[in-house]
Amino acid sequence: MSLKLAIPSKGRLMEKTLDWFGARGITLRKAGSEREYAGVVEGVEGVELVLMSAGEMPRDLGSGRIHLGVTGSDVVRERLANWDQQVRAVAPMGFGGADLVIAVPRGWVDVDTLDDLDAAAARFRRTHGHRLRIATKYHRLTREFLREHGVADYALVDSQGATEGTVKNETAEAISDITSTGETLRANGLKVLSDGLIHASQATLFKSRAAPWGEAQRATLKLLEERLGV
Amino acid sequence: MIRSEAKRAARERAAQLMGVFTSAGAQPVEADLLLPAETLLDLYGEDIRARAYVTSDPLRGEMMLRPDFTVPVVQMHMAGGAEPARYTYAGEVFRRQETDLTRPNEYLQVGLELFGGDPAEADAEVFALIAEALAPLRLRAVIGDIGILMAAVQGLSTSEDRRQALLRHIWRPRRFRAMLERFGGHGMRRRPPLPDPDTLEEPVGKRTAREVAERLEAIRRDAETPPIAAHEVALIDSLLGLRETAPNVLAALRDIAVDLPMISTAVDRLAARLDALVARGIDVEGLAFEGSYGRTSMEYYDGFVFGFSSQDRPDLAPVATGGRYDALTRVLGQGREIPAVGGVIRPGLLARMGDAP
Numbered sequence: 001m002s003l004k005l006a007i008p009s010k011g012r013l014m015e016k017t018l019d020w021f022g023a024r025g026i027t028l029r030k031a032g033s034e035r036e037y038a039g040v041v042e043g044v045e046g047v048e049l050v051l052m053s054a055g056e057m058p059r060d061l062g063s064g065r066i067h068l069g070v071t072g073s074d075v076v077r078e079r080l081a082n083w084d085q086q087v088r089a090v091a092p093m094g095f096g097g098a099d100l101v102i103a104v105p106r107g108w109v110d111v112d113t114l115d116d117l118d119a120a121a122a123r124f125r126r127t128h129g130h131r132l133r134i135a136t137k138y139h140r141l142t143r144e145f146l147r148e149h150g151v152a153d154y155a156l157v158d159s160q161g162a163t164e165g166t167v168k169n170e171t172a173e174a175i176s177d178i179t180s181t182g183e184t185l186r187a188n189g190l191k192v193l194s195d196g197l198i199h200a201s202q203a204t205l206f207k208s209r210a211a212p213w214g215e216a217q218r219a220t221l222k223l224l225e226e227r228l229g230v
Numbered sequence: 231m232i233r234s235e236a237k238r239a240a241r242e243r244a245a246q247l248m249g250v251f252t253s254a255g256a257q258p259v260e261a262d263l264l265l266p267a268e269t270l271l272d273l274y275g276e277d278i279r280a281r282a283y284v285t286s287d288p289l290r291g292e293m294m295l296r297p298d299f300t301v302p303v304v305q306m307h308m309a310g311g312a313e314p315a316r317y318t319y320a321g322e323v324f325r326r327q328e329t330d331l332t333r334p335n336e337y338l339q340v341g342l343e344l345f346g347g348d349p350a351e352a353d354a355e356v357f358a359l360i361a362e363a364l365a366p367l368r369l370r371a372v373i374g375d376i377g378i379l380m381a382a383v384q385g386l387s388t389s390e391d392r393r394q395a396l397l398r399h400i401w402r403p404r405r406f407r408a409m410l411e412r413f414g415g416h417g418m419r420r421r422p423p424l425p426d427p428d429t430l431e432e433p434v435g436k437r438t439a440r441e442v443a444e445r446l447e448a449i450r451r452d453a454e455t456p457p458i459a460a461h462e463v464a465l466i467d468s469l470l471g472l473r474e475t476a477p478n479v480l481a482a483l484r485d486i487a488v489d490l491p492m493i494s495t496a497v498d499r500l501a502a503r504l505d506a507l508v509a510r511g512i513d514v515e516g517l518a519f520e521g522s523y524g525r526t527s528m529e530y531y532d533g534f535v536f537g538f539s540s541q542d543r544p545d546l547a548p549v550a551t552g553g554r555y556d557a558l559t560r561v562l563g564q565g566r567e568i569p570a571v572g573g574v575i576r577p578g579l580l581a582r583m584g585d586a587p
Contacts, residue, residue, distance in 0.1 A: 081328050107433025109425050110445040122398060123445060124437055131272070132437075140328070143276055150405025152275050152398065167435040189434035 002048040003220040004211070006060065006069040009037055009051035013203060016095045017070050020203075024228045044227055046220040057206075062086045064210030067217055068224075074100055074178065074201035078141050087206040091230035096203030098178040100138055102145075102196035103185050105167055105174075113195050114149045117174070121153040124173065135159035135172035138198070142176040145198045164188040205230070236581060240338050243577035244320040247340040250363040251318035254355075256342055259317045261302035267292035270301060273530065273561065283326050295324040299341050300530070300555065300572060304562050307345055312559070312566040314346025320577075333547075334578070342552075343572035345559070350499065352571050353534045353554060354506035360538065360550050360573050361512060367583065369538040369549065373476060374523025376400065377533035377554070378483065378496040382469055385492025386462055388413060389455045391448060403525050410466060415457030424449060465490050472521030476504055479519040503534060527551070530558040534571065540583050549583070550575040 007028065008014045021028050026043035030051065039049030050066060057071040058079035073089065080086050104111050111120050121132040132154045136142050139156055146154065157172050164184050166172040176198065179185055185192065205228075207221070252258060264285070270278055282297040296302070299319050307315060320340040327333050342359060344352045361371065383396045392413050399405045411417060427443035465486055472479050483497045504514050524535030533554030540546050552573020560567035 105433035105435050105437070107431050107439065108437065108442055109430065110442050110449060112421075119395070119448075120437070120441075120445060122395075123441065123448075127441060128436065131275070139279075143280060147277055147280075150399060150402050150408070152402070154276060155271065156276055156279075170436045173435050173437055 001214055001216050002046050003068065003217045004048050004050055004066040006050040006052050006057055006066040008054040008070060013054055013096055016203065020093050026227055044224055046216065047224065061206055061208040062210065064208050064212065067208055067211040069206050070203060071206065072096055072201045073204045074138065074199055076206060077199060078138050086210065087208055089204050090207045091205040091228065093203040093205060098180045098201050100141060100176065100178050100198040100201060101192045102174065102176050102198065103190040103192050106189050106191045113193060114151055117193060118151040121151065125153045131155040132174065133157045133172040134174045134176055135163050135166040136176035138176055141198055164190060239581045240578040243580055244338050244340045247363050247575055247577060248318050248320045251342045251359060254359055256316040256318035259303060259306065259319050261296065261299050261319060261321070263296050264293040265296055265302055267294045270294050270297065273301065280328055281326055283324050297325060298323055299339060300343065303343050304558055304570065308559060308563040308566055312563060312568045317343045337576055337578045339574045340577055341572060341574040343570060345568050345570045349569050350502035350506045353503045354510050356552055356571050356573050357507060357536055358510040358512055360552065360575060363575065364538060364550060368541045370518065370541050371536060371538050372518045372520050372523055374520050374535045375496065375500055375533060376524055376531050376535055378493055378500065379469055380532060381493040381496040382466055382490055385490050386458055388458045389452065391452060392455065401525055403522065410463060413458045414460065414463040461489065470521045472519060474519060476514050476517040476519045480504060524553055530555045532557045543583055546579055546582065549579045
């Protein structure tokens with residue numbers, strides 16, 4: 001029985017993952033045609049390579065369909081309840097870095113912290129008759145963060161893309177979104193709250209606790225960890 | 231016991247408990263399993279999404295699987311005219327779990343809700359009826375009173391803004407604590423100089439420069455507000471820390487009321503409630519009172535609160551809880567309001583405690 005390693009199936013995240021393993025003496029290659037989502041592993045025996053959407057990886061790590069997976073720490077925390085009981089972060093990989101942050105319009109000069117956001121939300125609700133809307137696709141991380149910090153009178157509205165534009169379109173008053181440079185936020189007239197960092201995400205090699213870990217897979221993992229130096 | 235037997239046992243126990251309440255004149259009512267999410271979200275905020283199942287259809291929009299009965303029963307009652315009434319119900323409630331698989335996500339509740347009447351009498355009646363329904367079990371009852379805490383906050387000698395800010399977070403103990411300390415002059419934030427309200431740019435989105443200017447003005451006012459006096463902060467602390475028998479707490483509250491006269495009315499209400507409990511045969515001498523009781527629950531309680539827990543199984547959730555929710559009838563009453571108090575029992579827990587109906 002081989003050990004199943006899943007990596008992102010496309011884009012920069014895939015390229016960087018190949019580089020990361022390559023730099024550690026393990027070559028990962030797509031098998032056959034460009035369109036095939038299986039791969040070849042050279043440099044260590046007993047590893048089966050699977051390519052899949054990084055967003056679907058938390059589910060398969062949680063259910064144990066794969067032993068190891070490379071994906072962003074943000075999606076794992078968002079999609080897996082008690083994530084640290086379901087997976088173990090084997091190695092942060094040092095790329096794919098992005099911060100999940102709360103951002104508000106730059107013109108809100110009265111709002112710099114979560115305390116301010118809470119106070120502004122209370123006033124906003126009195127004035128407009130509805131709760132202050134925060135657009136996001138990271139519902140759970142955002143809600144837990146705001147509850148932790150005692151922010152009330154807000155509503156989460158779902159936004160699966162172009163989240164920075166929701167404020168201008170008046171479908172939300174603030175956003176909770178991933179940013180790497182802050183460029184898009186600035187371009188849309190938004191700023192990050194000084195204590196608004198929810199999670200600093202990066203690509204991470206995760207180990208599923210639910211996968212079948214037989215003797216062979218454990219031995220392969222040990223070998224792999226030695227080669228990767230983690 | 232297999233699952234279906236446990237369910238049947240709980241259901242039979244529920245019917246028997248409901249019988250106790252109907253004998254006391256309560257009218258049986260039903261509530262929908264699917265409730266409009268908007269009402270619950272407006273009441274409890276986004277946090278309820280973590281604790282209730284949300285679903286939707288294209289016509290009605292977001293619906294929630296009934297997380298409790300109080301809200302739909304209050305809505306039904308207020309829509310019908312806010313007259314004095316008493317209701318009982320039994321049925322499943324559903325609670326979404328995000329972290330603890332051992333906590334049930336559906337269970338039966340049997341409830342009693344009293345609208346109108348003398349508040350002290352109604353409080354005592356709900357408590358006594360639930361105590362009676364649970365009588366043979368070894369349970370420990372605890373009471374508390376959110377109304378005293380609210381009155382104390384309203385009595386603080388500080389700005390109305392600060393009092394309102396504290397009241398708004400009374401059900402979030404940690405936030406409340408942090409705020410009280412800040413208003414007491416500890417860890418006051420040093421802000422960069424605030425911009426001139428006349429030079430503000432219109433921000434993107436729905437919140438206008440005018441709203442920003444108004445809040446800047448509020449921040450300025452707040453910066454000029456002197457800290458809440460240390461002895462007043464200490465009084466709130468002593469209220470929250472109260473853990474004694476009800477008569478001892480009443481005596482302590484009388485002392486606190488000398489320095490914080492705003493709580494006197496609420497303390498009188500507690501005294502009247504204890505008298506009414508005595509008149510119903512409750513042993514008040516040994517009844518536990520906790521100053522912070524009921525502050526972390528999802529409910530909307532703003533006065534009397536109570537709970538009954540197993541003495542032998544402290545690991546179980548309280549088998550019965552309840553309280554007064556006058557403000558909720560106002561919020562849901564569309565211009566009408568009526569004092570109201572209620573409580574629920576979890577028959578499934580009674581069965582697990584090994585009680586036979």
